[in-house]
Amino acid sequence: MKWHLSEKTFAVVGSGDIGKAVSKALEEENAKVIMLSRKSENYLDVTDEESFKPYSSWSKMLDGLLYTAGVTIDKPVGLLSLSDWMEVINTNLTGAFLTAKHFYMALKPQSSVVFLSSIVGQWGNIGQAAYSASKAGLEALTKTLAKEWARKGIRVNAISPGLVDTKMTTQLPEPVKQGFIQHNLLKRLAAPEEIANAICFLLSPLSSFITGQNIYVDGGFFIS
């Protein structure tokens, strides 16, 4: 057991490739994973506060919570509609806020919360105004929650991957993808499992003195 997570219970919000990779890693640790998304048995639409209601009675049952729900609509600002902007902000940032708000009582003392951010939250990126802004907001939310919830020993952190080999990445134009690959020091995309490893570390007691941080898992992109 690499992460000491056996018999612990985790909620994973979002059904993307990284969320799935984390769920697989947690299950390999003999942890219980509750997947929450519009596609899961445990239905959750993070853009609809009403859909959080079935979970409002959960009390001190989670050892960890991971928020991975995210969408991107990539257009230059001049072409980005308010509707595009709101769709991205609602899922990536407002959904994270609602998840934190409504799952707070479900968290055990000493539990761990991880938000999936992105390097563009700090770096910005042409065509990703809404996505970048949502991730920057997520990082501020992470720090604030870390301060508010430390009294219960609840740790709150974010992970900022560089470009990861996921379905979302396949939507990128090839030159953009190649630009990202060439800009990072390791000259390749990350595998979802490499991001999952960092997330599992943050969810585990091995990171027991880390809170309020945004950890880059970017192949050296940010310092390049």
Added chain:
Amino acid sequence: MMEMIKGLLEENGYPTENLTEETTFESLGVDSLGLVDLTLSLEQKGYSIPEEKLSEIKTVGDLMRVLGGNA
């Protein structure tokens, strides 16, 4: 009502010896964020505390009154 509040305080790790209606939350170490936690716990038990009433709650008796108990 007093027993319920006592249980609630214990669940949240606060001392409950010699608890009376006059006991202030401040004296128990319950600050504004702690009061929010207590409110959320009460909501899970089916009680509702209007946000605007939160600032009026200084003592155990105040909370009993807001919850509609016999103070």
